[in-house]
Every structure is written in structure tokens, then in C-alpha cells.
Amino acid sequence: MRDASAPASREDCQRCHTPLWSAPGAPNDEGVNCDGCHTITEVALDERAAIVERDLGSQTKYASLCDPQKVYFHRAACASLYEQSLLCAGCHRWYAEAADGAGEPLPVFTTYDEWRESAYPERGISCQTCHMSSWSGEAARGWARRDGLSSHEFIGDRVAMLAEAIMLDAVVAPAEDPDAQVIEVKLTNVGAGHALPAGLPGRRLRLRVSTLDGEGRVLARRELQYGRALVDEQGAPAAFIRARAVADDQRLYPESPRLERLEFTGDERGARARVELEFLELDPAIEAALELAPVAPQLIARSELALDGRRRGRAR
Numbered sequence: 264m265r266d267a268s269a270p271a272s273r274e275d276c277q278r279c280h281t282p283l284w285s286a287p288g289a290p291n292d293e294g295v296n297c298d299g300c301h302t303i304t305e306v307a308l309d310e311r312a313a314i315v316e317r318d319l320g321s322q323t324k325y326a327s328l329c330d331p332q333k334v335y336f337h338r339a340a341c342a343s344l345y346e347q348s349l350l351c352a353g354c355h356r357w358y359a360e361a362a363d364g365a366g367e368p369l370p371v372f373t374t375y376d377e378w379r380e381s382a383y384p385e386r387g388i389s390c391q392t393c394h395m396s397s398w399s400g401e402a403a404r405g406w407a408r409r410d411g412l413s414s415h416e417f418i419g420d421r422v423a424m425l426a427e428a429i430m431l432d433a434v435v436a437p438a439e440d441p442d443a444q445v446i447e448v449k450l451t452n453v454g455a456g457h458a459l460p461a462g463l464p465g466r467r468l469r470l471r472v473s474t475l476d477g478e479g480r481v482l483a484r485r486e487l488q489y490g491r492a493l494v495d496e497q498g499a500p501a502a503f504i505r506a507r508a509v510a511d512d513q514r515l516y517p518e519s520p521r522l523e524r525l526e527f528t529g530d531e532r533g534a535r536a537r538v539e540l541e542f543l544e545l546d547p548a549i550e551a552a553l554e555l556a557p558v559a560p561q562l563i564a565r566s567e568l569a570l571d572g573r574r575r576g577r578a579r
């Protein structure tokens with residue numbers, strides 16, 4: 264049913280989350296299971312998403328392996344689509360329609376488009392290169408070992424991946440005001456083929472810069488958030504299903520360094536500065552709006568700087 268206040272119908276959700284919900288003969292309500300991907304024969308981009316064609320009748324599993332061993336329980340066919348980012352666009356590209364049918368489509372998942380606009384396609388680096396790394400082993404239990412299989416652990420270790428993908432460089436910079444301490448932080452997305460944080464629009468990265476006294480007590484703290492902020496009709500932060508517009512996009516795009524300058528004056532001045540980068544599953548403003556219990560942030564990187572007098576220092 265289409266609720267006038269919701270930008271998407273349930274059907275809109277199912278085509279990516281339970282892609283086989285309407286499979287003729289064998290509908291199923293599972294999430295993205297093997298057949299959710301391995302029945303795809305074609306993906307074509309349209310204006311707001313992608314049209315995914317599936318072969319649901321012939322019991323054929325498609326993948327990039329062109330010499331699969333024959334088995335009696337399913338057929339196998341190879342399709343170069345499985346080596347291409349386009350396959351992922353099937354579900355990782357979505358601009359939701361505005362509820363009233365008017366207005367700009369709302370960007371929800373733009374991972375594929377960001378990848379396409381980055382330098383990664385030219386370098387021959389696809390989603391699979393980073394998210395389905397190559398390994399050697401059995402493609403199915405009891406089968407002969409072979410090389411060039413692809414990891415299916417899509418989630419991976421998020422914290423470790425983010426720590427490697429974002430370069431954090433903090434220095435004590437000269438201040439015009441002799442009574443101020445200035446910390447300069449440079450953040451660069453060097454390892455992801457799309458903006459970070461990726462995926463759900465509610466995800467955030469948070470930079471925290473604190474000054475500490477000689478005993479390690481926090482004197483002052485500045486916080487900056489990186490994410491794509493969606494807002495509802497009233498302009499309040501909203502989850503994507505209630506959102507109407509993009510208010511701001513502060514995500515870290517591939518290889519475009521972000522320079523932040525944080526100034527501490529008077530009593531805020533300390534003996535040391537601590538610089539931390541955290542990952543948040545959901546923007547605290549949206550958590551509050553939805554009355555959800557806050558999820559603890561995950562630490563991605565931390566560095567400390569000495570703020571001895573007014574001299575310059577560098578992160579170690």
C-alpha cells in the first residue's frame with residue numbers, strides 16, 4: 264500500500280532486500296541469498312536505479328567462472344557481468360522518487376555512480392576487486408582446489424577497512440592569534456572507490472579533536488561529522504524513508520583531501536591534543552528523532568600531538 268507520507272512502497276524495498284519474493288513457482292522471502300545474485304542475467308541502468316533481469320526458470324547459476332565442473336543439481340553458465348561493477352549497481356544504486364511525484368529524486372544509494380565518476384574504473388578496479396578479493400580453495404565443499412575464487416565476505420572488517428582507507432594527518436599549525444593553538448587535520452579517502460562513509464545515508468564519520476592538560480583531563484573538544492544529511496519536509500534530520508531532500512553532503516570522496524583547521528584559545532589551550540576518527544552506524548540526530556538507543560561509535564584512528572608552548576609539532 265502506498266502511504267502518501269512515505270517516499271517508497273514495500274515493493275520498492277523488496278526488489279533489493281528479498282529479490283526473489285515474487286519468483287514464479289518458488290517465491291522466497293530470504294534476504295540476498297545465492298540466487299539473489301546468481302540468477303541475474305542483465306543489469307541496465309535507468310534514471311533512478313537499475314533494471315535487473317533474472318533467469319528464474321532454468322535452474323542455471325550464472326557467475327564469472329567459465330569452466331565450472333558439471334553437477335547434476337544445477338546448470339552453470341558464465342557471464343562477464345559478474346566481473347563488472349554493473350552487477351552491484353543492480354542494488355547499490357537508488358534515487359527514491361519523491362512521495363508526491365514532484366521534486367528532485369532523493370539520492371539513497373549512489374555508490375555505483377560515485378565509483379563510475381572516480382578514477383577507479385580507468386584503473387580497472389571494480390567493486391569486486393576490493394570487496395570480493397581473490398582466494399584459492401574449493402568453490403564448493405569437496406570440489407577440487409582452484410585459484411581465482413572470490414571471497415563472499417561482503418561485510419569484512421569495517422573498522423580495519425576504514426582505517427586503511429582513510430589517511431589521517433594531524434599537525435600543529437601556526438596561529439595568527441598568539442593566544443591560540445591551531446590543529447590542522449587532513450583526511451583523505453585513499454582506499455575506497457566511492458565516497459565514505461558508504462551505503463546507508465545515515466552513516467557518519469566523526470572527527471574529534473580535544474585538548475588535554477598535563478594530567479590528561481579534557482579541556483575542550485571540537486567535533487565534525489562527515490555524511491550525507493537528509494532532511495524531511497520541515498528541514499529536520501530524517502532517515503531516508505522519511506526524507507525529502509539532501510541538506511548537505513560532507514562525505515569524503517575518493518582522493519579529494521579535506522583540510523580542517525581547529526582553533527583553541529584561552530582556557531581551552533592544553534599540553535596535548537588528541538585527534539580521533541570514529542564511525543557511527545547512524546547519525547545521532549536521526550537516532551534521537553527515531554527515539555533509538557544510541558549505538559556506540561567505533562574508533563577508526565587516533566593520534567596525539569604535543570602542544571608545547573607556541574612551537575609547531577607534528578603527529579607521531
Ligand code: HEC
Binds near residue numbers: 295327402
Ligand atoms: C551479492 C551478490 C552475490 C551473492 C549474494 C553471492 N554471490 Fe557468488 N559470486 C558473486 C560474484 C560477483 C562472483 C564473481 C566474482 C568475480 O569474478 O570477481 C561470484 C562467484 C561465485 C562462484 C564462482 C567461483 C568464484 O568464487 O568466483 C561461486 C561458486 C559462487 N559465487 C557461489 C555462491 C554461493 C553458493 C552463494 C550463496 C552462499 C553466493 N555465491 C552468493 C556474487 C554473489
Ligand code: HEC
Binds near residue numbers: 350352
Ligand atoms: C540483489 C541485490 C544486491 C546485489 C546484486 C548486490 N548487493 Fe550488496 N547488498 C545488498 C543488500 C540488500 C545489502 C544489505 C545487507 C542486508 O542487511 O541484507 C547489501 C550489503 C552489501 C555490503 C555490506 C554493507 C553492510 O551494511 O554491511 C557490501 C560491501 C556490498 N553489499 C557489496 C556488494 C558488491 C561488491 C556487489 C556486486 C558484486 C553487491 N553488493 C551486489 C543487495 C545487493
Ligand code: HEC
Binds near residue numbers: 392428
Ligand atoms: C578501491 C577499493 C574499493 C572499491 C573499488 C569499492 N569499494 Fe566499497 N568500500 C571500500 C572500503 C575501503 C570501504 C569501507 C569499509 C566499510 O565501510 O565497510 C567500502 C565500503 C562499502 C560499503 C559500505 C559497507 C558498510 O560497512 O556499510 C558498500 C555498500 C560498498 N563499499 C559497496 C561498493 C560497491 C557497490 C562498489 C562498486 C560500485 C564498491 N564498493 C567499490 C573499498 C572499495
Ligand code: HEC
Binds near residue numbers: 278
Ligand atoms: C536499490 C536497492 C534497494 C532498495 C530499493 C532498498 N534498499 Fe535498503 N539497502 C540496500 C542496500 C544495498 C543496503 C546496504 C547498504 C549499506 O549498508 O551500505 C541497504 C540497507 C538497508 C538497511 C540497513 C540494513 C542493515 O543491515 O544495516 C535498512 C533498514 C534498509 N535498507 C531498509 C530499506 C527499506 C525500508 C526500503 C524500502 C523503503 C529499502 N531499504 C529499499 C538496497 C536497497
